[in-house]
Amino acid sequence: MDRRAFLKITGTGLGAGALYQVGAAAGVDPRRLALVDLLGRQNGERVTPFSFVQLSDTHVGFQGPPDPLGTKAFEQAVAAVNALPEQPELVLFTGDLTHDSEQEGESLARMKRFQAIASGLKVKNLKFVPGEHDAGLDGGRLYRSVFGPSHYSFDHRGVHFVALDNVSQGRPVVGPEQLAWLRTDLARFAVSAPIVVFTHRPLFDLKPEWEWYTGDGDEVMNLLAPYQNVTILYGHIHRQHEFQSGHARHLAARSLIFAFQDPARTDEKKPYPFDPGAPFRNLGIRRLDLAVQGQRPVLQVDDVELSSREFAGTVGIQQILKGVQSL
Amino acid sequence: MKPGKLALTLAALACAWLPGRAQETPKVIPITARRFEYSPKEVRLKKGETVTLVLQSMDVTHGLLCRPLKLDLDIPPGQETRVTVTPAQAGEFTAICNHFCGAGHGNMKMKFIVE
Numbered sequence: 026m027d028r029r030a031f032l033k034i035t036g037t038g039l040g041a042g043a044l045y046q047v048g049a050a051a052g053v054d055p056r057r058l059a060l061v062d063l064l065g066r067q068n069g070e071r072v073t074p075f076s077f078v079q080l081s082d083t084h085v086g087f088q089g090p091p092d093p094l095g096t097k098a099f100e101q102a103v104a105a106v107n108a109l110p111e112q113p114e115l116v117l118f119t120g121d122l123t124h125d126s127e128q129e130g131e132s133l134a135r136m137k138r139f140q141a142i143a144s145g146l147k148v149k150n151l152k153f154v155p156g157e158h159d160a161g162l163d164g165g166r167l168y169r170s171v172f173g174p175s176h177y178s179f180d181h182r183g184v185h186f187v188a189l190d191n192v193s194q195g196r197p198v199v200g201p202e203q204l205a206w207l208r209t210d211l212a213r214f215a216v217s218a219p220i221v222v223f224t225h226r227p228l229f230d231l232k233p234e235w236e237w238y239t240g241d242g243d244e245v246m247n248l249l250a251p252y253q254n255v256t257i258l259y260g261h262i263h264r265q266h267e268f269q270s271g272h273a274r275h276l277a278a279r280s281l282i283f284a285f286q287d288p289a290r291t292d293e294k295k296p297y298p299f300d301p302g303a304p305f306r307n308l309g310i311r312r313l314d315l316a317v318q319g320q321r322p323v324l325q326v327d328d329v330e331l332s333s334r335e336f337a338g339t340v341g342i343q344q345i346l347k348g349v350q351s352l
Numbered sequence: 353m354k355p356g357k358l359a360l361t362l363a364a365l366a367c368a369w370l371p372g373r374a375q376e377t378p379k380v381i382p383i384t385a386r387r388f389e390y391s392p393k394e395v396r397l398k399k400g401e402t403v404t405l406v407l408q409s410m411d412v413t414h415g416l417l418c419r420p421l422k423l424d425l426d427i428p429p430g431q432e433t434r435v436t437v438t439p440a441q442a443g444e445f446t447a448i449c450n451h452f453c454g455a456g457h458g459n460m461k462m463k464f465i466v467e
Contacts, residue, residue, distance in 0.1 A: 125455060161452030195451045196415060196426065233419055234446050236458070240424070292446075294458065 072183030072219060076314040077115035078106050078148075079223070081260030082280035084158065085142070086135035087124035091283035091296035096142060098281040098308045101331055103145045105310055113148050113312065115181060119260035119278060120156030120192065120225030122172075127162070136171045152179075156225040156261060157192040165193030176203050178210050184315065185214060189224040191239045197226050198240045207248050219254040219315075219324070226261045227277065229270055235294045237262050249273055256324060263296070264307065265328055276326065279309035305331035378402045378436055385427050385449070386410040388456030397466045402438040414460070415451030421464060426451055439466040 083099040092098070106113065123135035136159075143151055153172045160168040165175050175190035187210065191199050199207075214220070222228075228242035239245070249255050255273040263280035264287070283296040284307030300306055310329040381403050384391045397403060407416060409429040416425045420441065427433045449460035 127454065157452040157457075161457075162454065192452070195413060197450060233417065234448060236417075236448055236450055 072315070074314070074316050075114045075182050076111060076312065077117060077181075078113045079117045079119060079258050079278045079311040079313065080106075080281060081119040081278040081311075082121040082156065082263055082282055083118070083139060083142075084121050084124040084280070084282040085139040086126060086131070087282050091299055093299060094304055096138070098305050098331055099142055100145075101305060102281050102308075102310050103142060105329065105331065107145070107147045109312070115150045115152060115186075116143075116146055116148055117186075117223045117258060118143070118151065118153045119223050119258055120154050121158045121260060121280075122153065122156065123159050124282075125158040125162055132167055133171070136167070140171070152186070152188060152223070154188045154190060154224055155192050157195075157197075160190070160193040161195055164195070165190065168193070176206065182315065184219045184221055187211075187220065187222045189222060189228075189245065191224050191226045191228070191242075196240060197236060197238060199245055200241070204241065204244055204248065207245065211248060211252070214252065216251050216253055218252060219256075220249070220252050221256045221258065222249070223258040225259060227259050227266075227268075227275060228257055229268060229275060231262065231266065231268070232288045235288060237288070246270060246273065258311070265309075276311070278311040279307060279328070279330070281308055281331075284308060303332050308332070378404045380404045380406055382406045382408070383416075383462070384408055384410060385414040385416070385460075387412065387414075387453050388449070388460040390416075390447075390449075390460070390462035392462070394463045394465060397437070397439050397464055399439050399442045399466050402436055404434055404436050407433040407435070412453050413451050414449045414453055416447055417450040418445050418447035418464060420445045421447075421466075423447060424450070439464075442466045 080099075080102055083096070085096055085099065088095055106116065122139045123132065126132050126135060155165055155168045155172070155175050159165075160175065169175055175193055176188055178185065178187045180186070187207065189199055189207070190203065191197055194200055211220075222245075224239075226239045227237055228239050228245050230242075231237040250271055253272045257273055257275045259275065259277055260280065262277050263283065263285040264277065265279055266275075266277035268275040283299070285294060285296055288294070297307060308331045310331070312327040312329055314325045314327075316323050316325060379401075381395055383395065383405055385407060386409065405423075407425065407427045408431075409427045411429060413429065414427045416423055416427060420443065421437050421439060423435065423437065425433055425435060443466055445464045445466065447462050447464060449457060453460065
């Protein structure tokens with residue numbers, strides 16, 4: 026049996042985050058059915074269809090030339106998710122929920138502002154990991170006091186989700202304690218178990234000179250290497266990216282504040298300039314659907330750009346821009 | 353003294369008196385880190401020549417990452433961080449702060465030019 030084909034991930038372009046679908050591919054095969062049952066017993070839950078969304082890098086509190094609109098893209102993303110015909114069961118936030126501040130009380134105020142906007146989502150099952158702007162200056166103490174543990178795992182409809190923190194130590198590392206925890210956490214799963222890891226920084230060397238890497242990412246990937254259905258969702262780079270290593274597929278979501286330019290085209294790390302005519306260009310959501318086609322789960326990935334006409338809200342944005350320019 | 357031992361002794365003495373022996377001590381290059389810049393912003397090195405970088409932070413913990421020179425350091429304040437470097441290849445290499453240090457962290461970088 027081709028166990029690698031057991032869980033498939035597919036994607037299409039949509040702009041403001043990511044929607045993932047988890048399910049089973051076409052073709053009823055008794056051996057695959059047996060595998061679904063086996064997974065169900067091993068995971069404690071059988072894989073059943075559901076969808077979830079990834080939102081990333083909302084940077085609440087940021088105000089600057091690449092995005093004079095502050096939280097407008099985040100608010101637009103909440104509206105876009107709420108407008109989905111089929112509501113997701115989970116929303117994963119992959120870090121940099123807030124932009125750092127050293128003004129007393131301001132970081133907490135920004136985290137509360139983030140929570141206020143996120144609470145507008147119809148779906149209430151929200152999961153978070155920190156980014157360096159949330160947790161890099163104080164070792165993650167304030168973040169944990171507001172959002173809870175910065176690494177953890179949970180199971181949802183037969184899929185094992187792992188939240189990893191690669192920012193709280195200041196450096197881009199996961200660290201030996203978390204690695205030991207991950208080893209124990211994964212031990213109970215069969216190699217065919219569907220696993221979704223979500224974290225902030227890429228777990229591979231995407232662009233180390235732009236700090237797009239995790240120093241001990243290889244050690245994380247070594248622990249995940251035996252597993253044949255691994256999807257890693259991350260943020261940090263403020264742009265879409267896809268990379269395959271072994272059985273693992275790494276997917277970066279768009280940001281909800283501003284987009285960085287393509288590192289293959291420029292040596293200097295810089296955001297795209299703000300375009301008042303297309304204020305949400307390159308910002309977006311990722312939607313994921315776990316479907317069951319026949320008896321085979323399939324994770325479908327839709328990248329949703331906020332600049333899509335139905336999400337852009339251009340008229341309202343032009344009014345806001347006039348207000349910003351008149352300040 | 354046996355001839356073999358005599359030869360070894362003479363060789364040791366000759367090494368001790370070789371002119372330029374003091375140059376075996378690597379050149380020291382001080383680098384200061386403060387939010388959100390290094391000083392100097394550019395350091396020139398020679399391929400194959402060992403130098404000692406002496407790094408000091410003037411405020412918070414910074415980092416220094418430069419993969420081509422095999423540098424990956426934390427620079428805590430209140431102490432000197434020393435590292436020896438022998439560049440194996442010529443070129444211009446960007447080094448970044450890889451310990452999050454605040455709002456301007458993403459642009460904190462310097463350059464090593466190896467000739």
